[in-house]
Amino acid sequence: MSKRGNKFVLYCITCITVCVVLIASMLAALVMKNKEAENNSSGMSIVDTSSVASSTESEATQSEEASSAASGLITASKDSVTNDYTGQKVCYLTFDDGPCNNTEKILKILKDNDVKATFFVVGTMSTGRIKDIYDAGHAIGLHTNTHEINRDAEGYIYKSVDSFINDVNGISDAVYKRIGIRSCLTRFAGGSITAYQRLGKENFEEVKRQLKAQGYTYFDWNIDSGDTHKKSPTKEYVMNEIRKGLKSNGEYKKEVCILMHDIKNVTVEALPDIIKELKEAGYTFKSLNSNGENFAFK
Numbered sequence: 524m525s526k527r528g529n530k531f532v533l534y535c536i537t538c539i540t541v542c543v544v545l546i547a548s549m550l551a552a553l554v555m556k557n558k559e560a561e562n563n564s565s566g567m568s569i570v571d572t573s574s575v576a577s578s579t580e581s582e583a584t585q586s587e588e589a590s591s592a593a594s595g596l597i598t599a600s601k602d603s604v605t606n607d608y609t610g611q612k613v614c615y616l617t618f619d620d621g622p623c624n625n626t627e628k629i630l631k632i633l634k635d636n637d638v639k640a641t642f643f644v645v646g647t648m649s650t651g652r653i654k655d656i657y658d659a660g661h662a663i664g665l666h667t668n669t670h671e672i673n674r675d676a677e678g679y680i681y682k683s684v685d686s687f688i689n690d691v692n693g694i695s696d697a698v699y700k701r702i703g704i705r706s707c708l709t710r711f712a713g714g715s716i717t718a719y720q721r722l723g724k725e726n727f728e729e730v731k732r733q734l735k736a737q738g739y740t741y742f743d744w745n746i747d748s749g750d751t752h753k754k755s756p757t758k759e760y761v762m763n764e765i766r767k768g769l770k771s772n773g774e775y776k777k778e779v780c781i782l783m784h785d786i787k788n789v790t791v792e793a794l795p796d797i798i799k800e801l802k803e804a805g806y807t808f809k810s811l812n813s814n815g816e817n818f819a820f821k
Contacts, residue, residue, distance in 0.1 A: 613778045614806040616640040616797075617744065619666055619710065621785035622652035628791045630659050636798045638808040642785070643710040643742075645670045646697040653701040662810035664708035664742065668693030672712050672721070680712060681721035684729050691739070707813045709734060709741045716743075716820050740813040743820045744782040748797075750790045758793045765797060775804055780811070780818040 618629060622644060633640055642656045646668035657663055668690045671678040680690045691709060699705050711718040719727045734741060746768030748761050769775055781797075783790045801808075 612775055612804070612806045614801050614808050615778070615780040615811050616783065616808060617643060617664070617710075617742070617780060617811065618783050618785040618790070619643045620645055620648070620670065622649045622656065623786050624649075625785045625788065625791050626652050626656065629785050629794060630655060630661075632791070632794050632798070633661070634659065636795070636802075638798055639810045640808070641708065641742075641811040643708070644694065644698065646694045648786075650697050650701055653698060657702045660810075662708060662812065663698055663702065663706045664710055664811065665691055665694045665698065665706055665739075666710050667691070667712045668697065670712050672717070674721075681718060684722070684726050684733065687718075687722070687730055688733055691734070707738050707740055708811055709739045710743070711741060714743050714820060715741060740817055741819070742780065742811055743818045744780040745776070745818050746779050746781045748781055748783045748790070748793075750784050750787040750793075756787075756789055758789055758796070761789055761793045762796060762800070766800075769801075769804065775806075778816055778818075779806070780816075 616633075616638065618626075618640060621642060626642070626649070629640075639661055641662040641664050642653075643664035643666035644650065644653055644656075645666050647670065653663060667680055669678050669680060671680050671690075673679060674681075678686075678690075680687050695705050713721075715727075718730065722730060731741070746765055749756055749764035750761050752764075753760070765781060768781075769779060783794075785791075798808075
């Protein structure tokens with residue numbers, strides 16, 4: 524073959540090689556683009572299904588919520604939640620031991636004042652009202668199924684690790700039956716201190732491990748309203764207990780989680796003034812969610 528023929532063949536080979544490289548690069552880019560599209564689509568599906576993630580949340584927050592959703596648990600609130608509270612003082616109103624007749628009155632007060640809250644419900648109470656709470660945009664938390672803390676009772680929830688976990692699963696089922704989702708928010712009967720004292724250190728740590736493994740976050744509080752301190756506490760007593768808990772070293776706390784009970788009439792009576800004073804102190808109101816502070820007792 525002549526020199527001119529050799530050059531032509533070499534030129535052809537070079538062109539073919541360049542084309543193959545370009546095609547391979549384009550195919551690789553197309554595959555990556557499709558994968559990104561699939562991942563984005565999957566993430567939005569989780570967020571939309573839970574109805575709790577704001578489009579402005581960070582990627583880290585979305586990742587945590589996706590993890591909870593994968594385990595079947597989400598923050599049981601119809602409204603969006605966000606942890607971007609920069610510069611704000613935030614109050615989490617929480618109501619334990621319901622639902623009951625008073626729950627309807629509390630929901631009206633919250634609606635009238637444009638306030639969101641969290642209700643830690645009990646399976647032996649009026650569970651039909653759970654949907655009313657959820658539909659009003661508040662968060663549903665799991666308190667207990669039976670709230671049986673009498674050591675001599677057959678259904679004593681702190682008898683063992685299994686007895687407690689079974690109780691949590693029982694209230695989880697009751698909530699799911701009413702609103703079609705499984706809440707990831709829990710609260711020990713009597714708080715985590717009571718659980719620790721009743722279960723013992725080893726069993727308590729195992730309970731916490733199992734709760735975390737199943738996607739639950741437990742919550743205590745940093746202000747006790749005192750609505751269960753006495754047989755018949757007065758409105759002023761409750762108000763003063765909350766006022767005392769609002770400040771630390773003379774300064775308002777940035778975040779407060781207030782324990783109340785919707786089964787107590789005094790809570791209904793005091794709630795409008797509690798909200799009024801907290802707003803005047805500069806607090807905004809949020810529902811609890813699994814990505815925020817859990818106010819665990821130290």
